[in-house]
Amino acid sequence: MTMPTLDARLEAVLGLICTDVHADIGSDHARLPVRLVREGRVxxxxxxxxxxxxxxQARRSVARSRLEAQIEVREGDGFGPILPGEVGSASLCGMGAHTIRRILERAGERLPSVLIVQPNDSALLLRLWAWAAGYHVCAEHLIVGYWPYPVLRLDRASGPDPAYEGLSLDAALKYGPLLLRAGGEALVQQIRDDIVRLQKVAAPGRESWQELETAKTALAATSSGIK
Ligand SMILES: C[S@@+](CC[C@H](N)C(=O)[O-])C[C@H]1O[C@@H](n2cnc3c(N)ncnc32)[C@H](O)[C@@H]1O
Structure with missing residues:
Protein backbone atom coordinates (compact mmCIF):
# COMPACT_ATOMS: atom_id res chain seq x y z
CA MET A 1 0.00 0.00 0.00
CA THR A 2 1.48 3.37 -1.01
CA MET A 3 1.30 6.16 1.54
CA PRO A 4 2.65 9.30 -0.12
CA THR A 5 4.62 11.67 2.04
CA LEU A 6 3.44 15.26 2.29
CA ASP A 7 5.52 18.31 2.98
CA ALA A 8 4.80 20.23 6.18
CA ARG A 9 2.31 22.64 4.58
CA LEU A 10 0.18 19.80 3.11
CA GLU A 11 0.40 17.89 6.43
CA ALA A 12 -1.11 20.99 8.07
CA VAL A 13 -3.84 21.08 5.40
CA LEU A 14 -4.54 17.35 5.89
CA GLY A 15 -5.13 17.90 9.60
CA LEU A 16 -7.87 20.45 8.91
CA ILE A 17 -10.01 18.22 6.66
CA CYS A 18 -12.66 15.79 7.88
CA THR A 19 -15.78 15.28 5.76
CA ASP A 20 -17.64 12.78 3.60
CA VAL A 21 -16.73 14.06 0.12
CA HIS A 22 -13.90 16.54 -0.41
CA ALA A 23 -12.63 18.38 -3.52
CA ASP A 24 -8.94 19.19 -4.00
CA ILE A 25 -8.74 21.97 -6.58
CA GLY A 26 -5.41 22.19 -8.41
CA SER A 27 -4.43 18.74 -7.19
CA ASP A 28 -1.38 18.11 -9.42
CA HIS A 29 0.35 15.04 -7.85
CA ALA A 30 -2.89 14.16 -5.95
CA ARG A 31 -0.93 13.26 -2.83
CA LEU A 32 -3.39 15.06 -0.59
CA PRO A 33 -6.46 13.13 -1.86
CA VAL A 34 -4.58 9.82 -1.50
CA ARG A 35 -3.63 10.56 2.11
CA LEU A 36 -7.11 11.87 2.95
CA VAL A 37 -8.72 8.63 1.80
CA ARG A 38 -6.01 6.34 3.21
CA GLU A 39 -6.34 7.94 6.65
CA GLY A 40 -10.13 7.82 6.58
CA ARG A 41 -10.46 11.59 6.87
CA VAL A 42 -12.78 11.53 3.84
CA GLN A 57 0.19 13.05 -12.95
CA ALA A 58 -2.93 13.04 -10.73
CA ARG A 59 -4.41 10.12 -12.72
CA ARG A 60 -1.16 8.13 -12.46
CA SER A 61 -0.88 8.79 -8.73
CA VAL A 62 -4.47 7.64 -8.08
CA ALA A 63 -3.97 4.52 -10.24
CA ARG A 64 -0.72 3.69 -8.38
CA SER A 65 -2.52 3.94 -5.07
CA ARG A 66 -5.40 1.74 -6.38
CA LEU A 67 -7.93 4.21 -5.04
CA GLU A 68 -9.84 4.84 -8.31
CA ALA A 69 -13.11 3.86 -6.60
CA GLN A 70 -12.69 6.59 -3.99
CA ILE A 71 -10.76 9.30 -5.84
CA GLU A 72 -12.12 10.71 -9.06
CA VAL A 73 -9.84 12.94 -11.15
CA ARG A 74 -11.77 15.57 -13.12
CA GLU A 75 -10.39 17.95 -15.72
CA GLY A 76 -11.53 21.54 -15.41
CA ASP A 77 -11.17 25.05 -14.12
CA GLY A 78 -11.64 25.63 -10.39
CA PHE A 79 -15.06 24.55 -9.13
CA GLY A 80 -16.34 24.13 -12.73
CA PRO A 81 -16.38 20.29 -12.56
CA ILE A 82 -18.04 20.24 -9.07
CA LEU A 83 -21.84 20.18 -8.73
CA PRO A 84 -23.55 22.45 -6.19
CA GLY A 85 -23.81 20.55 -2.88
CA GLU A 86 -21.58 17.70 -4.12
CA VAL A 87 -18.74 18.22 -1.61
CA GLY A 88 -18.58 19.11 2.09
CA SER A 89 -15.22 20.86 1.82
CA ALA A 90 -12.57 21.89 -0.66
CA SER A 91 -8.85 22.62 -0.55
CA LEU A 92 -6.94 25.07 -2.76
CA CYS A 93 -3.22 24.77 -2.07
CA GLY A 94 0.12 25.73 -3.55
CA MET A 95 -1.16 28.57 -5.73
CA GLY A 96 -0.86 32.35 -5.47
CA ALA A 97 -3.52 34.15 -3.41
CA HIS A 98 -4.76 36.00 -6.54
CA THR A 99 -5.33 32.72 -8.37
CA ILE A 100 -7.11 31.17 -5.36
CA ARG A 101 -9.31 34.25 -4.93
CA ARG A 102 -10.27 34.26 -8.62
CA ILE A 103 -11.28 30.58 -8.34
CA LEU A 104 -13.36 31.31 -5.21
CA GLU A 105 -15.01 34.36 -6.79
CA ARG A 106 -16.15 32.34 -9.81
CA ALA A 107 -17.44 29.36 -7.83
CA GLY A 108 -20.88 30.77 -6.96
CA GLU A 109 -23.26 28.14 -5.56
CA ARG A 110 -20.67 25.40 -6.04
CA LEU A 111 -18.71 26.66 -3.02
CA PRO A 112 -18.89 24.26 -0.05
CA SER A 113 -19.28 25.53 3.52
CA VAL A 114 -15.70 24.61 4.48
CA LEU A 115 -12.59 25.77 2.60
CA ILE A 116 -8.94 25.08 3.33
CA VAL A 117 -6.66 27.49 1.53
CA GLN A 118 -2.86 27.58 1.40
CA PRO A 119 -1.55 30.43 -0.71
CA ASN A 120 2.14 30.64 -1.57
CA ASP A 121 2.15 34.33 -0.68
CA SER A 122 0.24 36.66 1.67
CA ALA A 123 -3.20 35.45 2.74
CA LEU A 124 -4.47 39.05 3.02
CA LEU A 125 -6.56 38.80 -0.17
CA LEU A 126 -8.15 35.56 1.03
CA ARG A 127 -8.99 36.96 4.48
CA LEU A 128 -10.59 39.96 2.77
CA TRP A 129 -12.54 37.62 0.47
CA ALA A 130 -13.68 35.48 3.44
CA TRP A 131 -14.75 38.58 5.40
CA ALA A 132 -16.96 39.77 2.50
CA ALA A 133 -18.23 36.32 1.47
CA GLY A 134 -19.45 35.20 4.93
CA TYR A 135 -16.71 32.76 5.93
CA HIS A 136 -15.03 32.85 9.35
CA VAL A 137 -11.38 32.07 10.00
CA CYS A 138 -11.60 28.90 12.12
CA ALA A 139 -7.98 27.73 12.07
CA GLU A 140 -4.69 29.21 10.92
CA HIS A 141 -1.14 27.89 10.73
CA LEU A 142 2.04 29.46 9.44
CA ILE A 143 4.31 26.74 8.12
CA VAL A 144 7.98 27.44 7.62
CA GLY A 145 9.18 26.09 4.29
CA TYR A 146 10.75 27.69 1.24
CA TRP A 147 8.58 30.67 2.29
CA PRO A 148 6.32 31.01 5.33
CA TYR A 149 3.14 29.32 4.06
CA PRO A 150 -0.18 30.41 5.58
CA VAL A 151 -2.77 27.63 5.94
CA LEU A 152 -6.34 28.69 6.73
CA ARG A 153 -9.57 26.86 7.39
CA LEU A 154 -12.59 29.04 6.50
CA ASP A 155 -16.09 28.00 7.61
CA ARG A 156 -19.28 29.60 6.31
CA ALA A 157 -20.99 31.37 9.23
CA SER A 158 -23.28 34.29 9.86
CA GLY A 159 -22.45 37.57 11.58
CA PRO A 160 -19.10 39.23 12.14
CA ASP A 161 -16.12 36.90 12.44
CA PRO A 162 -15.27 36.63 16.19
CA ALA A 163 -11.64 35.83 15.31
CA TYR A 164 -11.07 39.56 14.70
CA GLU A 165 -12.67 40.76 17.95
CA GLY A 166 -10.41 43.11 19.93
CA LEU A 167 -7.65 43.17 17.27
CA SER A 168 -6.49 45.91 14.91
CA LEU A 169 -8.33 44.99 11.70
CA ASP A 170 -5.45 45.99 9.39
CA ALA A 171 -2.94 43.92 11.36
CA ALA A 172 -5.27 40.92 11.69
CA LEU A 173 -6.21 40.89 7.99
CA LYS A 174 -2.58 41.05 6.97
CA TYR A 175 -1.01 38.67 9.50
CA GLY A 176 -3.98 36.51 10.53
CA PRO A 177 -6.27 36.96 13.56
CA LEU A 178 -5.63 33.52 15.04
CA LEU A 179 -1.92 33.66 14.24
CA LEU A 180 -1.65 37.01 16.03
CA ARG A 181 -3.42 35.59 19.09
CA ALA A 182 -1.12 32.54 19.10
CA GLY A 183 2.00 34.74 18.65
CA GLY A 184 4.16 31.87 17.37
CA GLU A 185 7.84 32.14 16.53
CA ALA A 186 7.36 31.91 12.75
CA LEU A 187 4.90 34.82 12.73
CA VAL A 188 7.02 37.01 15.00
CA GLN A 189 10.01 36.39 12.70
CA GLN A 190 7.93 37.24 9.61
CA ILE A 191 6.73 40.51 11.17
CA ARG A 192 10.27 41.44 12.28
CA ASP A 193 11.56 40.76 8.72
CA ASP A 194 8.78 42.99 7.34
CA ILE A 195 9.71 45.78 9.76
CA VAL A 196 13.40 45.66 8.77
CA ARG A 197 12.47 45.68 5.03
CA LEU A 198 9.87 48.45 5.38
CA GLN A 199 12.05 50.70 7.56
CA LYS A 200 14.41 51.04 4.56
CA VAL A 201 11.72 52.39 2.22
CA ALA A 202 8.95 53.88 4.38
CA ALA A 203 8.30 57.63 4.24
CA PRO A 204 5.25 59.61 5.38
CA GLY A 205 2.50 59.51 2.73
CA ARG A 206 3.82 56.33 1.11
CA GLU A 207 1.94 53.01 1.22
CA SER A 208 5.02 51.45 2.85
CA TRP A 209 4.59 53.86 5.79
CA GLN A 210 1.13 52.44 6.50
CA GLU A 211 2.45 48.90 6.05
CA LEU A 212 5.20 49.62 8.58
CA GLU A 213 2.64 50.93 11.09
CA THR A 214 0.56 47.77 10.53
CA ALA A 215 3.61 45.56 11.11
CA LYS A 216 4.48 47.40 14.34
CA THR A 217 0.88 47.07 15.56
CA ALA A 218 0.98 43.36 14.74
CA LEU A 219 4.25 42.87 16.63
CA ALA A 220 2.77 44.64 19.66
CA ALA A 221 -0.31 42.37 19.46
CA THR A 222 1.83 39.22 19.52
CA SER A 223 3.47 40.29 22.77
CA SER A 224 0.35 41.75 24.40
CA GLY A 225 -0.91 38.29 25.32
CA ILE A 226 -4.33 38.88 23.69
CA LYS A 227 -6.02 35.49 23.17
C1 LIG B 1 1.82 24.38 -7.70
S1 LIG B 1 0.58 23.22 -7.97
C2 LIG B 1 0.10 22.77 -6.33
C3 LIG B 1 -0.29 21.33 -6.25
C4 LIG B 1 -0.82 20.89 -4.90
N1 LIG B 1 -2.12 21.46 -4.65
C5 LIG B 1 0.14 21.27 -3.79
O1 LIG B 1 -0.19 22.14 -2.98
O2 LIG B 1 1.24 20.69 -3.72
C6 LIG B 1 -0.82 24.18 -8.51
C7 LIG B 1 -1.71 23.36 -9.41
O3 LIG B 1 -2.94 24.06 -9.60
C8 LIG B 1 -3.37 23.86 -10.94
N2 LIG B 1 -4.29 24.95 -11.26
C9 LIG B 1 -4.00 26.26 -11.42
N3 LIG B 1 -5.11 26.96 -11.69
C10 LIG B 1 -6.14 26.08 -11.66
C11 LIG B 1 -7.54 26.18 -11.87
N4 LIG B 1 -8.10 27.37 -12.15
N5 LIG B 1 -8.30 25.07 -11.77
C12 LIG B 1 -7.73 23.87 -11.50
N6 LIG B 1 -6.40 23.70 -11.32
C13 LIG B 1 -5.62 24.78 -11.40
C14 LIG B 1 -2.06 23.86 -11.73
O4 LIG B 1 -2.21 23.19 -12.96
C15 LIG B 1 -1.11 23.15 -10.78
O5 LIG B 1 -1.07 21.77 -11.04
Missing part, protein backbone atom coordinates in the same frame (compact mmCIF):
# COMPACT_ATOMS: atom_id res chain seq x y z
CA UNK A 43 -14.80 8.76 2.22
CA UNK A 44 -14.40 10.10 -1.31
CA UNK A 45 -12.33 12.81 -2.96
CA UNK A 46 -12.57 14.66 -6.27
CA UNK A 47 -9.23 15.91 -7.59
CA UNK A 48 -9.63 18.78 -10.07
CA UNK A 49 -6.87 19.79 -12.48
CA UNK A 50 -6.80 22.40 -15.22
CA UNK A 51 -3.55 21.56 -16.98
CA UNK A 52 -2.77 18.39 -18.98
CA UNK A 53 0.61 17.53 -17.37
CA UNK A 54 -0.58 17.72 -13.74
CA UNK A 55 -3.88 16.07 -14.76
CA UNK A 56 -1.97 13.07 -16.09
Missing amino acids: RRCIAVELNPGPLE
Whole structure:
Protein backbone atom coordinates (compact mmCIF):
# COMPACT_ATOMS: atom_id res chain seq x y z
CA MET A 1 0.00 0.00 0.00
CA THR A 2 1.48 3.37 -1.01
CA MET A 3 1.30 6.16 1.54
CA PRO A 4 2.65 9.30 -0.12
CA THR A 5 4.62 11.67 2.04
CA LEU A 6 3.44 15.26 2.29
CA ASP A 7 5.52 18.31 2.98
CA ALA A 8 4.80 20.23 6.18
CA ARG A 9 2.31 22.64 4.58
CA LEU A 10 0.18 19.80 3.11
CA GLU A 11 0.40 17.89 6.43
CA ALA A 12 -1.11 20.99 8.07
CA VAL A 13 -3.84 21.08 5.40
CA LEU A 14 -4.54 17.35 5.89
CA GLY A 15 -5.13 17.90 9.60
CA LEU A 16 -7.87 20.45 8.91
CA ILE A 17 -10.01 18.22 6.66
CA CYS A 18 -12.66 15.79 7.88
CA THR A 19 -15.78 15.28 5.76
CA ASP A 20 -17.64 12.78 3.60
CA VAL A 21 -16.73 14.06 0.12
CA HIS A 22 -13.90 16.54 -0.41
CA ALA A 23 -12.63 18.38 -3.52
CA ASP A 24 -8.94 19.19 -4.00
CA ILE A 25 -8.74 21.97 -6.58
CA GLY A 26 -5.41 22.19 -8.41
CA SER A 27 -4.43 18.74 -7.19
CA ASP A 28 -1.38 18.11 -9.42
CA HIS A 29 0.35 15.04 -7.85
CA ALA A 30 -2.89 14.16 -5.95
CA ARG A 31 -0.93 13.26 -2.83
CA LEU A 32 -3.39 15.06 -0.59
CA PRO A 33 -6.46 13.13 -1.86
CA VAL A 34 -4.58 9.82 -1.50
CA ARG A 35 -3.63 10.56 2.11
CA LEU A 36 -7.11 11.87 2.95
CA VAL A 37 -8.72 8.63 1.80
CA ARG A 38 -6.01 6.34 3.21
CA GLU A 39 -6.34 7.94 6.65
CA GLY A 40 -10.13 7.82 6.58
CA ARG A 41 -10.46 11.59 6.87
CA VAL A 42 -12.78 11.53 3.84
CA ARG A 43 -14.80 8.76 2.22
CA ARG A 44 -14.40 10.10 -1.31
CA CYS A 45 -12.33 12.81 -2.96
CA ILE A 46 -12.57 14.66 -6.27
CA ALA A 47 -9.23 15.91 -7.59
CA VAL A 48 -9.63 18.78 -10.07
CA GLU A 49 -6.87 19.79 -12.48
CA LEU A 50 -6.80 22.40 -15.22
CA ASN A 51 -3.55 21.56 -16.98
CA PRO A 52 -2.77 18.39 -18.98
CA GLY A 53 0.61 17.53 -17.37
CA PRO A 54 -0.58 17.72 -13.74
CA LEU A 55 -3.88 16.07 -14.76
CA GLU A 56 -1.97 13.07 -16.09
CA GLN A 57 0.19 13.05 -12.95
CA ALA A 58 -2.93 13.04 -10.73
CA ARG A 59 -4.41 10.12 -12.72
CA ARG A 60 -1.16 8.13 -12.46
CA SER A 61 -0.88 8.79 -8.73
CA VAL A 62 -4.47 7.64 -8.08
CA ALA A 63 -3.97 4.52 -10.24
CA ARG A 64 -0.72 3.69 -8.38
CA SER A 65 -2.52 3.94 -5.07
CA ARG A 66 -5.40 1.74 -6.38
CA LEU A 67 -7.93 4.21 -5.04
CA GLU A 68 -9.84 4.84 -8.31
CA ALA A 69 -13.11 3.86 -6.60
CA GLN A 70 -12.69 6.59 -3.99
CA ILE A 71 -10.76 9.30 -5.84
CA GLU A 72 -12.12 10.71 -9.06
CA VAL A 73 -9.84 12.94 -11.15
CA ARG A 74 -11.77 15.57 -13.12
CA GLU A 75 -10.39 17.95 -15.72
CA GLY A 76 -11.53 21.54 -15.41
CA ASP A 77 -11.17 25.05 -14.12
CA GLY A 78 -11.64 25.63 -10.39
CA PHE A 79 -15.06 24.55 -9.13
CA GLY A 80 -16.34 24.13 -12.73
CA PRO A 81 -16.38 20.29 -12.56
CA ILE A 82 -18.04 20.24 -9.07
CA LEU A 83 -21.84 20.18 -8.73
CA PRO A 84 -23.55 22.45 -6.19
CA GLY A 85 -23.81 20.55 -2.88
CA GLU A 86 -21.58 17.70 -4.12
CA VAL A 87 -18.74 18.22 -1.61
CA GLY A 88 -18.58 19.11 2.09
CA SER A 89 -15.22 20.86 1.82
CA ALA A 90 -12.57 21.89 -0.66
CA SER A 91 -8.85 22.62 -0.55
CA LEU A 92 -6.94 25.07 -2.76
CA CYS A 93 -3.22 24.77 -2.07
CA GLY A 94 0.12 25.73 -3.55
CA MET A 95 -1.16 28.57 -5.73
CA GLY A 96 -0.86 32.35 -5.47
CA ALA A 97 -3.52 34.15 -3.41
CA HIS A 98 -4.76 36.00 -6.54
CA THR A 99 -5.33 32.72 -8.37
CA ILE A 100 -7.11 31.17 -5.36
CA ARG A 101 -9.31 34.25 -4.93
CA ARG A 102 -10.27 34.26 -8.62
CA ILE A 103 -11.28 30.58 -8.34
CA LEU A 104 -13.36 31.31 -5.21
CA GLU A 105 -15.01 34.36 -6.79
CA ARG A 106 -16.15 32.34 -9.81
CA ALA A 107 -17.44 29.36 -7.83
CA GLY A 108 -20.88 30.77 -6.96
CA GLU A 109 -23.26 28.14 -5.56
CA ARG A 110 -20.67 25.40 -6.04
CA LEU A 111 -18.71 26.66 -3.02
CA PRO A 112 -18.89 24.26 -0.05
CA SER A 113 -19.28 25.53 3.52
CA VAL A 114 -15.70 24.61 4.48
CA LEU A 115 -12.59 25.77 2.60
CA ILE A 116 -8.94 25.08 3.33
CA VAL A 117 -6.66 27.49 1.53
CA GLN A 118 -2.86 27.58 1.40
CA PRO A 119 -1.55 30.43 -0.71
CA ASN A 120 2.14 30.64 -1.57
CA ASP A 121 2.15 34.33 -0.68
CA SER A 122 0.24 36.66 1.67
CA ALA A 123 -3.20 35.45 2.74
CA LEU A 124 -4.47 39.05 3.02
CA LEU A 125 -6.56 38.80 -0.17
CA LEU A 126 -8.15 35.56 1.03
CA ARG A 127 -8.99 36.96 4.48
CA LEU A 128 -10.59 39.96 2.77
CA TRP A 129 -12.54 37.62 0.47
CA ALA A 130 -13.68 35.48 3.44
CA TRP A 131 -14.75 38.58 5.40
CA ALA A 132 -16.96 39.77 2.50
CA ALA A 133 -18.23 36.32 1.47
CA GLY A 134 -19.45 35.20 4.93
CA TYR A 135 -16.71 32.76 5.93
CA HIS A 136 -15.03 32.85 9.35
CA VAL A 137 -11.38 32.07 10.00
CA CYS A 138 -11.60 28.90 12.12
CA ALA A 139 -7.98 27.73 12.07
CA GLU A 140 -4.69 29.21 10.92
CA HIS A 141 -1.14 27.89 10.73
CA LEU A 142 2.04 29.46 9.44
CA ILE A 143 4.31 26.74 8.12
CA VAL A 144 7.98 27.44 7.62
CA GLY A 145 9.18 26.09 4.29
CA TYR A 146 10.75 27.69 1.24
CA TRP A 147 8.58 30.67 2.29
CA PRO A 148 6.32 31.01 5.33
CA TYR A 149 3.14 29.32 4.06
CA PRO A 150 -0.18 30.41 5.58
CA VAL A 151 -2.77 27.63 5.94
CA LEU A 152 -6.34 28.69 6.73
CA ARG A 153 -9.57 26.86 7.39
CA LEU A 154 -12.59 29.04 6.50
CA ASP A 155 -16.09 28.00 7.61
CA ARG A 156 -19.28 29.60 6.31
CA ALA A 157 -20.99 31.37 9.23
CA SER A 158 -23.28 34.29 9.86
CA GLY A 159 -22.45 37.57 11.58
CA PRO A 160 -19.10 39.23 12.14
CA ASP A 161 -16.12 36.90 12.44
CA PRO A 162 -15.27 36.63 16.19
CA ALA A 163 -11.64 35.83 15.31
CA TYR A 164 -11.07 39.56 14.70
CA GLU A 165 -12.67 40.76 17.95
CA GLY A 166 -10.41 43.11 19.93
CA LEU A 167 -7.65 43.17 17.27
CA SER A 168 -6.49 45.91 14.91
CA LEU A 169 -8.33 44.99 11.70
CA ASP A 170 -5.45 45.99 9.39
CA ALA A 171 -2.94 43.92 11.36
CA ALA A 172 -5.27 40.92 11.69
CA LEU A 173 -6.21 40.89 7.99
CA LYS A 174 -2.58 41.05 6.97
CA TYR A 175 -1.01 38.67 9.50
CA GLY A 176 -3.98 36.51 10.53
CA PRO A 177 -6.27 36.96 13.56
CA LEU A 178 -5.63 33.52 15.04
CA LEU A 179 -1.92 33.66 14.24
CA LEU A 180 -1.65 37.01 16.03
CA ARG A 181 -3.42 35.59 19.09
CA ALA A 182 -1.12 32.54 19.10
CA GLY A 183 2.00 34.74 18.65
CA GLY A 184 4.16 31.87 17.37
CA GLU A 185 7.84 32.14 16.53
CA ALA A 186 7.36 31.91 12.75
CA LEU A 187 4.90 34.82 12.73
CA VAL A 188 7.02 37.01 15.00
CA GLN A 189 10.01 36.39 12.70
CA GLN A 190 7.93 37.24 9.61
CA ILE A 191 6.73 40.51 11.17
CA ARG A 192 10.27 41.44 12.28
CA ASP A 193 11.56 40.76 8.72
CA ASP A 194 8.78 42.99 7.34
CA ILE A 195 9.71 45.78 9.76
CA VAL A 196 13.40 45.66 8.77
CA ARG A 197 12.47 45.68 5.03
CA LEU A 198 9.87 48.45 5.38
CA GLN A 199 12.05 50.70 7.56
CA LYS A 200 14.41 51.04 4.56
CA VAL A 201 11.72 52.39 2.22
CA ALA A 202 8.95 53.88 4.38
CA ALA A 203 8.30 57.63 4.24
CA PRO A 204 5.25 59.61 5.38
CA GLY A 205 2.50 59.51 2.73
CA ARG A 206 3.82 56.33 1.11
CA GLU A 207 1.94 53.01 1.22
CA SER A 208 5.02 51.45 2.85
CA TRP A 209 4.59 53.86 5.79
CA GLN A 210 1.13 52.44 6.50
CA GLU A 211 2.45 48.90 6.05
CA LEU A 212 5.20 49.62 8.58
CA GLU A 213 2.64 50.93 11.09
CA THR A 214 0.56 47.77 10.53
CA ALA A 215 3.61 45.56 11.11
CA LYS A 216 4.48 47.40 14.34
CA THR A 217 0.88 47.07 15.56
CA ALA A 218 0.98 43.36 14.74
CA LEU A 219 4.25 42.87 16.63
CA ALA A 220 2.77 44.64 19.66
CA ALA A 221 -0.31 42.37 19.46
CA THR A 222 1.83 39.22 19.52
CA SER A 223 3.47 40.29 22.77
CA SER A 224 0.35 41.75 24.40
CA GLY A 225 -0.91 38.29 25.32
CA ILE A 226 -4.33 38.88 23.69
CA LYS A 227 -6.02 35.49 23.17
C1 LIG B 1 1.82 24.38 -7.70
S1 LIG B 1 0.58 23.22 -7.97
C2 LIG B 1 0.10 22.77 -6.33
C3 LIG B 1 -0.29 21.33 -6.25
C4 LIG B 1 -0.82 20.89 -4.90
N1 LIG B 1 -2.12 21.46 -4.65
C5 LIG B 1 0.14 21.27 -3.79
O1 LIG B 1 -0.19 22.14 -2.98
O2 LIG B 1 1.24 20.69 -3.72
C6 LIG B 1 -0.82 24.18 -8.51
C7 LIG B 1 -1.71 23.36 -9.41
O3 LIG B 1 -2.94 24.06 -9.60
C8 LIG B 1 -3.37 23.86 -10.94
N2 LIG B 1 -4.29 24.95 -11.26
C9 LIG B 1 -4.00 26.26 -11.42
N3 LIG B 1 -5.11 26.96 -11.69
C10 LIG B 1 -6.14 26.08 -11.66
C11 LIG B 1 -7.54 26.18 -11.87
N4 LIG B 1 -8.10 27.37 -12.15
N5 LIG B 1 -8.30 25.07 -11.77
C12 LIG B 1 -7.73 23.87 -11.50
N6 LIG B 1 -6.40 23.70 -11.32
C13 LIG B 1 -5.62 24.78 -11.40
C14 LIG B 1 -2.06 23.86 -11.73
O4 LIG B 1 -2.21 23.19 -12.96
C15 LIG B 1 -1.11 23.15 -10.78
O5 LIG B 1 -1.07 21.77 -11.04
